[in-house]
Amino acid sequence: MKPLKVLKSQLYSERSITDLVLRGGHCRCGYVFFPMQTYGCERCGGHGDALTPQGISTHGTLLASAVVHLHADKSRPAPFTIVKVALDDGPVVRTLLADDCGDIAPGQRMQAKLVPLHHDDGEPVYDLRFTAAA
Amino acid sequence: MARALNELRPVYVVGIGWHRYQNPSETPYVTLGLTAIREALADARIEWPAVESTYVATALLGMASGRPMLRHLGATGAPLLHVENASASGSTAFRHACIEVASGISDVALAIGVDKRNPVRRSDTGIDHLADDAIVPFTHFALLTNEYASRHGASADDIALVAVKNHRNGAKNPNAQRQQERTLEEIMSGKKISGSLTTLQCTPVGEGAAAAIVASEDGLRRYGINPDRAVRVIASAGRSERVYAQGIGFDTALTWETTEAALTEARLTPADLDIIELHDAFTVEELQYVEAMGLCKEGQGIRMLKDGALDIGGSCAVNPSGGLIAMGHPIGPTGIGQIGEIVMQLRGEAGARQHRGARTGLAHMVGVGAVCYVHILQSRR
Numbered sequence: 001m002k003p004l005k006v007l008k009s010q011l012y013s014e015r016s017i018t019d020l021v022l023r024g025g026h027c028r029c030g031y032v033f034f035p036m037q038t039y040g041c042e043r044c045g046g047h048g049d050a051l052t053p054q055g056i057s058t059h060g061t062l063l064a065s066a067v068v069h070l071h072a073d074k075s076r077p078a079p080f081t082i083v084k085v086a087l088d089d090g091p092v093v094r095t096l097l098a099d100d101c102g103d104i105a106p107g108q109r110m111q112a113k114l115v116p117l118h119h120d121d122g123e124p125v126y127d128l129r130f131t132a133a134a
Numbered sequence: 135m136a137r138a139l140n141e142l143r144p145v146y147v148v149g150i151g152w153h154r155y156q157n158p159s160e161t162p163y164v165t166l167g168l169t170a171i172r173e174a175l176a177d178a179r180i181e182w183p184a185v186e187s188t189y190v191a192t193a194l195l196g197m198a199s200g201r202p203m204l205r206h207l208g209a210t211g212a213p214l215l216h217v218e219n220a221s222a223s224g225s226t227a228f229r230h231a232c233i234e235v236a237s238g239i240s241d242v243a244l245a246i247g248v249d250k251r252n253p254v255r256r257s258d259t260g261i262d263h264l265a266d267d268a269i270v271p272f273t274h275f276a277l278l279t280n281e282y283a284s285r286h287g288a289s290a291d292d293i294a295l296v297a298v299k300n301h302r303n304g305a306k307n308p309n310a311q312r313q314q315e316r317t318l319e320e321i322m323s324g325k326k327i328s329g330s331l332t333t334l335q336c337t338p339v340g341e342g343a344a345a346a347i348v349a350s351e352d353g354l355r356r357y358g359i360n361p362d363r364a365v366r367v368i369a370s371a372g373r374s375e376r377v378y379a380q381g382i383g384f385d386t387a388l389t390w391e392t393t394e395a396a397l398t399e400a401r402l403t404p405a406d407l408d409i410i411e412l413h414d415a416f417t418v419e420e421l422q423y424v425e426a427m428g429l430c431k432e433g434q435g436i437r438m439l440k441d442g443a444l445d446i447g448g449s450c451a452v453n454p455s456g457g458l459i460a461m462g463h464p465i466g467p468t469g470i471g472q473i474g475e476i477v478m479q480l481r482g483e484a485g486a487r488q489h490r491g492a493r494t495g496l497a498h499m500v501g502v503g504a505v506c507y508v509h510i511l512q513s514r515r
Contacts, residue, residue, distance in 0.1 A: 010262060031377070037261050043377045063381065064284070066276035066329030073267060082269055084277045086380050094277070095264035106284040128264060 005120060007127040011035050013055075017114045020128060024056035024091060032056070032090040058112035059133065060087035062104055065097065083130050085110045098129035109133035138399040139229075139370040142236035146364035147511065148349045149178025150474035155311040155342035155462035158251045163195055163341070167203045167248035170343035170467070174244070178347050180357045182207040185347065186240035188214040191227035191247035192466035194254065203248070220501030221413065223247065224344065225469030229370045229507060231348050241353035247467030248343040271502065272336055275416035276329030278383060282418050283330075286433035290322070290330035295439050296417040297321045297335045297459055303446060304456020306486040309471070311340050311462030335417040337458040344471035361514065365477045369399035369510040374503065385419070386426040388506045389498065393427045396508040402494065404428035407450050407510075409479045409495035411472035414457040420444075423498065424452060451489035454479060469507065472497040480513035 004014060014020050024034035027041035028050040036054075040047040063084040071078040081097035083104070097104070098115055111133045114126035139145070151173025153166040175182060190200035200214045217227040224247035231243040279293060298318050304310040316334055324332040354361055373392045375384045397403065404427055412427075414420040421435035429450060430438050438444050444452040455461045455475035458468065476495035478484040484492075497509045 008262060008264070011264060035261060035263065039261075064277040064280040066273055066280055068268070068273055068276075068328045069326040070328065071268070071270075076268055080268065082265070082273050082277065084281070090380060092380060093264060094269055096268060106281065 004114065005123050005125045006114065007117065007125055012112070012128050014114060017126070020058050020112045020114065021055040022058060022093075024054050024089070025051050026054045027051055034087075034091040034093060056087060056089045056091065058087070058130070060085040060110050062106050062108040062110050063092065064106055065104055083110065085130055096129050098131040101131040104132055139232060139236050140368050140399055143238055143350050145232045145235045145348050145350065145367045146354065147346055147367065147473060147477050148354065148359050148364050149174040149180065149345070149347035150477050151175075151177055151345045152309040152471060152474060153343040154309045155340055155464050155467070155471070157311065157338070157340050159341065161341070163199065163248050163250050164203045164206065166250070166341060166343040167246055168206055170248070170345040171207065171244065171246055174345035174347050178349075178359055180242070180347070180359065183210050184242050184357050185210075185244045186212055187231070187234055187243045188212065189217055189227035189231045189243065189245045190214060191217045191223040191245065191470060192249050193218050193220060193223045194249050194252040194465055196252075199248075219505055220503055221415070221463065221465060222469055222499040222501035222505050222507045223466045224471070225497065225499040225507035225509065226372065226505075228346055228470055228473055228509065229372055231346070232367050232370055235348050235350050235353070238350075241350045241356065242347065244345060244347050245470050246343065246345045247464075247470040249464045249466035250341040251339055251464075272331055272416065273328045275418060276327070276331050278385070278422065279329055279331060279416070279418040281383070282421065286436070288436055291318060292436045293330070293417050293421065294318060294321050294332070294335055295436070296414060296420045299439065299445060300414060300420075300453050300457040300459040301334065303454050303487060304460025307456050307461055310456045310460050311338055311342070312456065312460045331416060335459065337415040337463040340462050340464055342462065342464040342467050344467035344474055346470050346473045346477075363481055365480050365511050365513055367509060368512045369396040369508070371395035371399065372505065372507045374505045383422070384504055385500060386422045388504060389423050389500065390426040392506040392508045393496070393498065396496070396510050400510045400512075402510065406494055407496050408492040409454060409476055409489055410450060410452045410498065411455060411457070411475055411495070412453060412498040413500045414453055414459050415463060417459070420452060420457070427496075427498070446487055446489045451479070451492070454484065454487050454489055469497065469499040472499070473509065473511070476511050480511060
């Protein structure tokens with residue numbers, strides 16, 4: 001299958017539109033983080049060989065959400081919704097909620113999917129959004 | 135840590151001054167800063183050449199803004215240093231002015247915070263995130279509001295009561311940017327910003343200045359400063375964010391750690407505090423921080439608020455100045471302005487805002503990054 005065009009391929013990879021993996025990492029000390037970086041571990045300071053890339057599941061539990069009513073950057077018109085999700089693998093991420101997701105409340109099980117943003121050379125470009133788990 | 139501040143020479147706040155916090159204007163920052171410094175010098179009844187060292191707190195003025203302002207006081211050649219530490223810039227400048235005096239390097243030092251509203255520019259770390267461009271500070275706190283409401287069964291109206299109290303206090307403060315009492319209905323029917331946060335539940339970032347002069351006992355004697363109006367700094371603590379367990383908010387964890395360090399240094403408990411000035415840039419913060427500081431159990435902040443315990447005249451007056459929500463948050467000055475408010479209260483000079491019998495006060499600021507600074511002051515009365 002031809003890979004999909006995605007906005008931030010450095011942050012996630014996809015097997016399908018609804019099957020995504022975040023590109024995170026772990027340290028020798030056991031700390032799991034997202035996104036992957038090689039500067040050094042926030043918990044213990046380990047670097048170099050201590051840090052290894054690790055795929056992180058997008059499955060998690062909603063901690064909070066907020067509808068943003070006012071946003072200065074006109075390229076991202078409000079309203080839109082930001083969610084804070086505690087991933088099952090450890091990290092807590094904050095990002096956009098898919099527009100077609102229904103009402104959610106803290107405690108809701110969540111997962112990521114790809115949504116088409118715009119077209120580039122006739123091909124859709126996708127980005128990651130969270131949505132209520134199926 | 136080898137030593138705490140109160141194991142060194144005693145340090146006293148001897149002079150305080152402001153330029154009113156206000157909406158952005160054409161007033162040059164030089165005017166803002168000089169107004170606050172001259173008021174602080176007059177308050178201490180000392181002349182500018184007595185100041186041996188100056189810490190200039192500013193986050194938004196750009197490089198080397200201090201000397202073009204200070205030269206108009208008469209260029210004494212004394213050292214000056216700029217401090218940028220996000221919202222905690224003023225608190226950090228104050229801490230280091232105290233440390234300089236406590237160490238014996240200077241007898242009189244000045245912390246001056248001055249800022250005008252300019253675009254915030256933060257350098258790229260080289261690490262990308264999923265949607266950082268979409269998450270500005272008010273959304274960070276809108277998320278925390280949702281989390282707090284869900285965890286403790288609080289309503290949006292309950293959380294907004296913080297703004298009712300702080301606007302009421304700010305209405306009595308001539309240095310506040312917002313000086314108008316607001317009903318809960320006015321606050322809730324205002325423009326929605328993010329989540330349940332409305333305009334009047336968010337700090338207005340404007341401009342202004344605040345100054346605090348600190349001195350040693352030698353400094354007090356040398357310049358004949360009235361010791362009865364001197365307020366001692368009995369603790370100073372600064373910390374930065376660590377890695378916390380999943381689901382533990384760093385804002386509250388950092389506040390807890392830093393407050394605990396300051397209370398331990400001062401040998402006090404939360405019940406000993408008469409006044410708290412804390413970082414209420416957004417309503418939910420006041421609830422989270424009074425709980426993190428140990429004024430009450432987690433989730434009990436709204437109960438205290440409804441009982442009037444956090445009012446002027448309550449068990450502990452929280453943000454009698456109006457806090458960041460009403461007094462304003464010009465960034466560089468904010469942490470120093472908190473010190474000024476506490477000094478007024480502990481001297482018994484706070485007029486319509488006076489919390490009777492105030493003897494001990496705590497100032498708290500957090501800054502993005504994240505950092506936290508806490509000071510405890512005590513009157514000699």
